[in-house]
Amino acid sequence: MPLFASLYNFACWLTQDRGAAEDLVQEAYMKALRGFSSFEQGTNFRAWMYRILRNTFLTTQAGLKASAFVSIDSDDAPVEPENAETPELLLLARLKQDAIRQALEELPVHFREVILLCDLEEMSYQEIGLALGIPMGTVMSRLSRARKAMRRLLGERTMGATT
Amino acid sequence: MSCDLWLQWLDAYVDESCSPEEIEGIENHLRDCPACTAETLARLQMKRATRAASARYAPSPEFKLRVQNAIQKSRKPIWMVPRVQRAFAGAVAFLLIVIVTAAMWTRHAAREQTLAELLDLHVATTASTNPVDVISTDRHTVKPWFQGKLPFTFNLPELANSPFKLVGGKLVYFRNSPGAQLLIDIRKHQISVFVVQDQAGVTPQGMGEIATRQKGFSVESWSEGGLRYVVIGDTTPADIHDLGELLRTAAKQ
Structure with a gap:
């Protein structure tokens, strides 16, 4: 089964529940099997599979909640300039994996998924756009916001740990 | 360009x-900007972490x-896949067309071969100095002559009130089976009537009813x-047909 381990990991991050992730992965594979005739040969199979998984997730209760959150937050609004002050360069050395994981878990789903697809799955912006069903410009702006939110969470955590 | 813009x-x-x-643009800027270089490094480290x-x-x-078992269970057998079904139906249709065409061609070829052989017999008879074994215009003489010579019998029509005139008959062997050949005149044209076991x-098989022309000869069977x-002659198809009708009527009596 292609991409099984990656899809399972992604599903766990989306659902935050191993049981729900298993159901999600199984359902996604069944849908992919039934709808394989709709897959256009020569196009991106990985993005197609991730898209099925994510669309399936969006039909779950947790997914519906997550999609409602996205609609409030506009991806197309201009990204605010970066704060040149970057404490994370010094702090990263002290950060443990648990802190990053916790920050990821605290992120809204639409931020978490774009970071996972980019940083873990190493998808191109175009592939991410296909998997999430959004334009490439939206991928870039959403990724920028997601990283900023992640850094803020990590910053808060580090400040909390040092005080 | 300011650092804020580069950061984007x-x-x-x-x-x-x-x-x-x-x-190239970004790296040129990074060479001159320690703050942006530090930011880049931080982002790279964050990405890796x-x-x-x-x-x-x-x-x-x-x-x-x-999941593997679930997939296996839900997978349709190969013959249930629409694409395979379409391909199979296409192959069956093509095979049927080939078989039907081949059967039709074989039947047509066999029929043509039979008629061609009988036509040769007719031509050989008309060219012969002794075209018939029994010479008689009387059907009551010709028909009994075949008794004991053929494993079947047949009726001859009364030709007295018709343009046809019985010349006589002879025994022929067609494909190792005995048959009758009758020679009949009409307006100086000669017609052969072959009667063989079908x-x-x-x-x-399946020769059916035939009304055709073979090398200029009219044929009905x-x-x-x-x-x-099988009635063959160099006269008109109408004459052949009329004689055929007389023979059909006689056969039913």
Whole structure:
């Protein structure tokens, strides 16, 4: 089964529940099997599979909640300039994996998924756009916001740990 | 360009999603800007740390097996796949067309061969100095002559009130089976009537009723009471047909 381990990991991050992730992965594979005739040969199979998984997730209760959150937050609004002050360069050395994981878990789903697809799955912006069903410009702006939110969470955590 | 603007490009730079020109511009700026270089390094480290931290969950072998079994169960047998069904139906249709065409061609060829052989017999008879074995215009003389010579019998029509005139008859062997050949005149044209057993090995199966022309000769043929009648002559098709009708009527009596 292609991409099984990656899809399972992604599903766990989306659902935050191993049981729900298993159901999600199984359902996604069944849908992919039934709808394989709709897959256009020569196009991106990985993005197609991730898209099925994510669309399936969006039909779950947790997914519906997550999609409602996205609609409030506009991806197309201009990204605010970066704060040149970057404490994370010094702090990263002290950060443990648990802190990053916790920050990821605290992120809204639409931020978490774009970071996972980019940083873990190493998808191109175009592939991410296909998997999430959004334009490439939206991928870039959403990724920028997601990283900023992640850094803020990590910053808060580090400040909390040092005080 | 100010650092704020360059910072907007840094995500795409660390994600390796910039064009060569953009990379060149960013790297030129980074050479002169320690703050942006530090920021780039921070983002790269964050990206690597996120990758390492997020590869966290691995599926259990039991779960993998469960999904594999579910897929196996839901997978349609190969003959249930519409694409395979269409291909199979196409192959069957093509095969049927080939078989039907071949059967039709074989039947047509066998029929043509039979008529060609009988036509040769007719031509040989008309060319012979002794075209018939029994010479008589009387059907009551000709028909009894065949008694004991043929494993079947047949009726001859009364030709007295018709333009046809019985010349006589002779015994022929067609495909190793005995048959009757009658010679009949009409306006100086000669017509042969062949009567043979309509069975496998003598005549082809499904020969049916025929009204055709062979090398300029008019031909009519039909089957009646297990016998195959073939009328051949160089006269008009109408004459051949009229004689055929007389023979058909006589055969039913």
